[in-house]
Amino acid sequence: MGDAEQHQASDGGSAAASEAQTPAQLLQRQYRVLLHALQTGHPVIYQQRQRFIHTLSFHSSGGGVEADVYLAGQPDTIPPMEITLDPNYRKDYAFK
16 A cells, blocks of 8 residues: 555545535534634524524434524524525624
């Protein structure tokens, strides 16, 4: 086995294989993104409108973790995968 092949084997295979994530991993990443948005006041996009996360709560469910997301001005929970970070938000503009 050559050096390149050993390196790929040691890091779990090719780059394409390491980028493929399970649905559970994608959901966990989304939870981290939403938590960061809440902590930093980063706006999110829901139904093509800029919003802010009001409440984010985590609870265990069947051996996994689920999240309830409430947006400012929304009385109902929002599915976490329907929320994205606002790509147009620039933190350096916020305090000028």
